Amino acid sequence: MPHGRTIAAADKSTVEAVSCLLWQLYLSYLPVYRNVCRLHCNMTFCLYECLRAVGLQQHYARFTSAGVCRAAHLSELTIEDYPHLGICTMEERARLFDLVQMIKSLDLDILGSDEDDNFNSNAAAAQDAESYAVVNGEFNCGTSMHNSDNILLSRCASFQNPNPRSTIVSSETSTNKTPGPQNRKGISRKQSLPPDMKRTTSFGCMAKPTPVFEVKAAANYNYGLPLKVPVTPSKRWVVGEHRITVCVRKRPLTRVESRRKESDVVTAPSGECVIVHESKDAVDLSPYILEHRFYFDHVFDERNSNEDVYQNTAYPLVQHMLNGGNATCFAYGQTGAGKTHTMLGSPPGRPGLYALAVRDIFTHLSATRTHPSLQVFVSFFEIYCGQLYDLLDHRKRLFAREDGQKMVHISGLRHVRVDSVNSLLEVISHGTKTRTQGMSGVNPCSSRSHALLQIQLRNSNQQIAGRMWFVDLAGSERASDTKEPDKQSRMEGAEINQSLLALKECIRALDRDQSHTPFRQSKLTQVLKNAFIGDSMTCMIANISPGHGATEHTLNTLRYADRLSFTKRQSELNHSEEVNQQFSVKEESGEDRKWIELRRRVESSRDINSKEEKELKRDFQDFDGSSEERKMHLRRYHEALQKFIPSTSSSFHLETPSPQTSISSSIPLSFLRHSSSLSVSANGCSGPEEYLDTDAVGGEVRTEANRRPFPLTTGEWCVIKAHWEQLKEMDALCHKEGLLLHQQPDMGFGEYVHRLEEIMEKKAQCVHSMRAQLQPYLKPIHYNHLEQKQ
């Protein structure tokens, strides 16, 4: 080929002639050239892709010029070679080191021979293959690669952007068997062995696939049933007409998580199922994966937009509201799981549920002439540490009060009229700025409060003609899990947990049509009371993070949501059974069979539970009986307990037998929080004398430091005795309640622990209240000791 300078020196016609000649040569030798290119590509493609997968493709030329032409050659490299290949920075060295380790860990014999075979076979098959091209230094490959390349590249890809969906699919054919834990309790080993989803710094352990086990129906949780019963024409009931819908939304890995190289451990194989692949270590430190499978009404993954979520969650609620009903949509989940993104969206491009709902409301109102005078009002407030603050009115403190008809009103709440989606967004963005936020271990802009947006339709008489709540709940992680060391953050966490627990209790109670719904257990449920009662519809969107670092929280979120929907599934099961009996279905479809099989599985898991229960019952003979009886007992004890338990107002007083001798004392609830460590119990004590300063003969007791003699009248002594009796009774009730909880057949472990914690807290409250009342009579030394403990 003529040199550039020669061409430049030649005249124009010579250049044209040379170009023409070259073009003819190129055309006549094109097939040969293409084959040579193809062979070269096959040889080096994998190397290039491997380097690209770890972000080192810019050094590709130096690698090939140094004689490293294949991926397999990488295994020959030592750290001393790195600078000659242009790898100088620590980060690049670490990446290349990981890549080399991975290449070494693969079966090199197979890889090497495969590459050679590949080389030959591809040469033979070159005519059929699609074209390869070199575009801007990158190869475009239209053919499928050889197996070894596939394995290698999928590993490389998982290094750069781990994606369980693709790795699981590619692993189904894997037949490698790794020695690992067998027959773990409650889990079953899967036939196919997906590759490792556990992130490790070295690729050494990725050589062999990690064993995978599936959690069947774990003893303490009831997940594993699809929500919808298959509908056949003979079944006359409609699926989808639910008061409560429970959905799950998985967000994509954030940029930070990707940079941290977190694995995506959540997959959503269908629109109703979500699987969490939990990475675990066995006792012998061998890694294995536990698959937790949950079923919900809808499962949305990272590919679903806010619009998709809206159509399946809030849209039916908006329709219900437009028909005059009450509707509530919750976004629940760990901090940073995408609750605010779901509710608020990322304006302007991606509107959230708030905006989409209002868009539909306005569209409906303008389209129908039946509601010409309806107006849309919004209010926006937050519940932070049990207090209400108006986000549209400079965080003015609000108070929730019940009227004579037991309807809750939030006095002083500002309602703003909106007439377009934009005006709503303006109002919300104004309110969001004043919302309490903090920095959590997961989210630098973490919401520390529950944000409640209320949309009201009002007629010309200002009467409410439909109401909808959007509740962006605060992060659901437990207080003990928050990385914040300061007391305020822990208090916030405790408050959030308490309200979320109360919310679950209320939703479950409503779903079961229980006579009593514990709305007063938290401010959140108290405020939402109106939204729940009557003709209401509820949708819970459980948001989850896909990163492996959040697996525990993700599982907790899914269990919480699963417990919500369990009662619904039970009622659906019963209903489907009735219908099946009524209309005997002769031909079972595949879907039906699947359903029956699932049902059988769950029932058998219940049998296992009941065996465990029987053992428990032996220990608690006194409280044996049917589940209904136990529940009745439990309810009775709850009612009995109520007289000891103060309401959730900021202070409380204990009842005393006689008004004349009442020792009125009040202590703030906050003082009592987390006080269960103070194990003051009436059990094992002979009487109040043990705690009282009764040195003085004739019932005379002394106050702090014995400074002032305090004569104890007979009446006062009676009060103390009565308190003591109450405390003893309280203690016995707590004990009994604890035993009864043991025997709840459908109670999961998480809930059991929550309930137990509640009892302990109630008991601690009672003890503290007593202590506050009896403070003047207590032995100074004992009281000081308790204060120190606290």
Ligand SMILES: Nc1ncnc2c1ncn2[C@@H]1O[C@H](COP(=O)(O)OP(=O)(O)OP(=O)(O)O)[C@@H](O)[C@H]1O
């Ligand atoms: N579906 C999604 N698609 C893309 N990005 C998302 C999605 N969900 C969440 N994100 C991003 O994840 C980050 C955290 O989300 P978000 O603030 O909504 O979490 P959160 O659950 O409201 O957290 P907190 O309870 O702490 O307020 C944000 O940067 C958000 O943009």
